[in-house]
Amino acid sequence: MKPDATRERTGPRVPPLARFLVRRVLLAVLMAWGITLVTFVLTNLVPGDPVAANLGQRALGDPAIVAQWRAEHGLDKPLWQQYVLHLQGLLHGDFGTSQQSHRPVADDLAEFVPATLELAGAAILVSLVLGVAFGVVAALRRDRLADHTLRVVSLIGISVPTFWLALMAFYVFFYRLQITPGSGRVDVALGMAPPVTGLQTVDALLAGRWDIFASAAGHLVTPALVLALYTIGLLTRFTRSAVLEVLGQDYVRAARAKGLPGRVILFRYVLRSALVPIITVAGLAFGSLLSGTVLVEAIFAWPGIGQYAYKSATTLDLPAVMGVGLVVGVVYLAINLVVDVLYGVIDPRVRLQ
Amino acid sequence: MTALDIAGLKVTIAGRDVLRGVDLRLEPGKVHGLAGESGSGKTMTGLAVLGLLPHGSRATGAIRLGGRDLLTLPPKELNKVRGGEVAMVFQDPATSLHPMLTVGRQLTEHMRHHLGLGKAEARARAVELLGKVRIPGAEEAYRRYPHQFSGGMRQRIAIAVALACSPKVLIADEPTTALDVTVQAGVLRLLRGLCDELGLAVLLVTHDLGVMSAVADEVSVMKDGLVVESGPRVQVLRTPEHPYTRSLLESLPDAEVR
Numbered sequence: 091m092k093p094d095a096t097r098e099r100t101g102p103r104v105p106p107l108a109r110f111l112v113r114r115v116l117l118a119v120l121m122a123w124g125i126t127l128v129t130f131v132l133t134n135l136v137p138g139d140p141v142a143a144n145l146g147q148r149a150l151g152d153p154a155i156v157a158q159w160r161a162e163h164g165l166d167k168p169l170w171q172q173y174v175l176h177l178q179g180l181l182h183g184d185f186g187t188s189q190q191s192h193r194p195v196a197d198d199l200a201e202f203v204p205a206t207l208e209l210a211g212a213a214i215l216v217s218l219v220l221g222v223a224f225g226v227v228a229a230l231r232r233d234r235l236a237d238h239t240l241r242v243v244s245l246i247g248i249s250v251p252t253f254w255l256a257l258m259a260f261y262v263f264f265y266r267l268q269i270t271p272g273s274g275r276v277d278v279a280l281g282m283a284p285p286v287t288g289l290q291t292v293d294a295l296l297a298g299r300w301d302i303f304a305s306a307a308g309h310l311v312t313p314a315l316v317l318a319l320y321t322i323g324l325l326t327r328f329t330r331s332a333v334l335e336v337l338g339q340d341y342v343r344a345a346r347a348k349g350l351p352g353r354v355i356l357f358r359y360v361l362r363s364a365l366v367p368i369i370t371v372a373g374l375a376f377g378s379l380l381s382g383t384v385l386v387e388a389i390f391a392w393p394g395i396g397q398y399a400y401k402s403a404t405t406l407d408l409p410a411v412m413g414v415g416l417v418v419g420v421v422y423l424a425i426n427l428v429v430d431v432l433y434g435v436i437d438p439r440v441r442l443q
Numbered sequence: 444m445t446a447l448d449i450a451g452l453k454v455t456i457a458g459r460d461v462l463r464g465v466d467l468r469l470e471p472g473k474v475h476g477l478a479g480e481s482g483s484g485k486t487m488t489g490l491a492v493l494g495l496l497p498h499g500s501r502a503t504g505a506i507r508l509g510g511r512d513l514l515t516l517p518p519k520e521l522n523k524v525r526g527g528e529v530a531m532v533f534q535d536p537a538t539s540l541h542p543m544l545t546v547g548r549q550l551t552e553h554m555r556h557h558l559g560l561g562k563a564e565a566r567a568r569a570v571e572l573l574g575k576v577r578i579p580g581a582e583e584a585y586r587r588y589p590h591q592f593s594g595g596m597r598q599r600i601a602i603a604v605a606l607a608c609s610p611k612v613l614i615a616d617e618p619t620t621a622l623d624v625t626v627q628a629g630v631l632r633l634l635r636g637l638c639d640e641l642g643l644a645v646l647l648v649t650h651d652l653g654v655m656s657a658v659a660d661e662v663s664v665m666k667d668g669l670v671v672e673s674g675p676r677v678q679v680l681r682t683p684e685h686p687y688t689r690s691l692l693e694s695l696p697d698a699e700v701r
Contacts, residue, residue: 340538347493347533348553348604349525358552362543437543438588 186409204288206394225329247323273391446644476659536597595626
């Protein structure tokens with residue numbers, strides 16, 4: 091039997107890239123379900139009683155109150171039923187009710203997630219642009235001053251802990267030099283732009299409020315740079331080695347033999363190939379960048395999901411913790427999906443199998 | 444008439460003498476075979492013509508092409524010569540074509556750059572070239588990627604890429620070494636045919652004297668960075684004067700040469 095050969099011929103003609111995309115998206119959906127299972131099991135495995143964390147001493151002494159609280163939050167049912175209810179809720183956009191804020195977790199997430207997306211998105215953008223640019227420069231100027239300088243910079247970026255860097259940046263630039271705004275997302279006096287996307291900079295532009303935009307962008311710069319520094323360092327190192335490897339390839343020499351201008355060789359021939367290892371590392375690095383937001387948000391009082399996660403975890407607010415876990419997990423998935431799709435877009439050998 | 448004249452070419456890489464005074468003359472419509480063992484400097488001679496020597500190497504002497512010396516040409520002028528007047532075919536077509544760019548893109552980009560052709564013109568010429576190097580289904584092949592072709596086909600595509608800007612000189616560095624024996628003959632016949640048809644001056648670098656005897660008009664033998672013997676094929680291969688040439692010939696299985 092040769093099922094593959096026959097299926098290839100009789101099946102409907104779908105463009106390779108589309109088929110590749112559909113396969114990856116289906117896989118992502120399956121993994122999203124896996125994430126719900128893992129977040130649920132992990133949060134329920136954690137030692138610690140949410141009842142004890144949420145009720146006061148007096149209430150804890152009264153079995154009736156404890157039982158009522160447990161019933162209210164569905165904690166009296168068997169675990170598998172709790173999971174089914176949790177999953178049903180998720181499908182309807184219901185993440186449960188926070189035991190601390192007494193608000194739907196979905197509302198809390200809608201409030202805090204955009205702030206983190208703005209911070210992390212800015213950091214990702216900055217680290218991609220600077221990391222790749224630094225790496226290319228280091229490779230092209232190999233063993234010269236620029237290369238050595240960038241090596242020191244990237245090593246500092248990789249080895250300095252984020253929390254220390256955040257504290258120092260806050261102390262030096264805000265407290266001593268007073269050249270950056272302090273904590274938060276915008277100047278309190280200006281107020282927030284009317285929410286559309288939840289991203290302050292974008293909302294301010296949409297509302298035409300240049301003063302808010304300037305303030306929001308100013309507040310964004312320091313925490314985003316602090317958050318990005320590790321990824322910048324990592325990407326600089328990886329881009330450098332990826333570019334050096336491609337520069338030694340036959341097809342680059344062949345491109346030189348064709349008399350193509352240097353910039354065409356760099357962008358069309360070298361960077362295209364080097365991007366494959368670069369986006370692999372970038373995808374992984376962005377994952378760890380997300381975990382860095384917890385620290386950076388705490389120090390810069392950035393009202394994002396990192397702070398929310400911290401508060402929920404310390405109060406054993408299980409629905410909130412699960413909500414955060416789910417969101418972070420899905421963001422990871424999305425990043426991986428983008429990386430996978432980019433492989434297919436960049437390299438025809440991946441999509442034309 | 445001489446298309447390319449290499450005179451007293453010396454190359455040092457990191458203090459080591461790789462070429463110690465090479466003289467070669469390529470003539471239009473003739474295939475000049477350059478033989479010799481690995482490390483004798485054959486490939487470096489080819490790379491030196493295009494200014495593609497590895498970093499940290501120094502070349503002295505002269506490489507004359509149409510009244511100019513390629514060794515002293517400013518980089519911008521040299522870039523016009525590369526691909527435009529002197530083109531190169533590399534050893535392994537699996538690595539010398541970019542795996543992520545279509546055949547069409549790799550065939551047309553330097554045409555558009557050197558000859559200033561428009562998209563449609565370049566495309567028409569590329570399809571014509573693909574036909575000339577006998578790629579079946581040229582229109583279809585234009586849109587495909589190198590990995591969708593066999594090794595022999597890829598080398599034909601690489602030859603088409605080299606010929607795209609109608610160069611006067613073609614340097615073929617071991618163009619059949621990485622290919623199956625069964626497709627080698629086809630690629631060599633193609634090179635020979637193009638040389639005659641287009642009046643190309645071909646420098647065929649090879650360690651394979653069998654390949655040499657099949658297509659070369661002139662043969663030069665290199666050893667340790669020097670040309671030890673040079674002349675018409677029949678003379679060099681039948682009545683070798685230099686002991687090294689003789690030992691090369693004797694090391695062959697019988698009756699393959701001549």
